Amino acid sequence: MLPAFNSQSPITLDNMIIAYLGQSVKTYLNHFLRYLDALELRCPCCGGGTIAHGSYERHVHLADTIEYIPIQRVKCNSCNKTHAVIPDFISPRKHYSAYDIELVLNDIEEGLKPEKVESEASIQTVRRWWAEYKDKLPQAVGALRSLLYRVFGKTVNELMITGIKGFDLLEHILEAFPRIDSGGFVMGEANIWLSSHWTGVTL
């Protein structure tokens, strides 16, 4: 499924692959093994093939509930590194639904104050998400553009993105990538690409 791999990857602590493994937690719980089976997961570090390597449970906040979901691990046949395969509907390090986080960040981006945003997360948490997002956005944009060029030989027209910011900018860049299955929101799709080639950044 992945067209090429990047050998100039920076060192990172991210041992994860983000993948589309169903639209919702319910679909994920019922069918994630089938989704995994259908994907040809490549090692983001070296491009090697991978095999299943156990699983663990983690919690995820979904609106006002907490669910426990199994997370599959895979091991690279070439470099022996293990990677957790994270569904794109959860934010890789935050234990919250990526969709919920995206809605919150979208609201703030459109001018709502963090304390006015509707979320199950605390105001401090929302503020932290926003700070992290602002910090990571330029890195993510840069990494996606460089990935686009390295892997697909494509560039994004500077004129077309002048004055475009935030999620709109990400969306614009993602449009230049080949279509992939994803949960249909920007952070998830960006993370699928960012984690597939060891860019060292996820949103």
Ligand SMILES: [Zn+2]
């Ligand atoms: Zn590897």
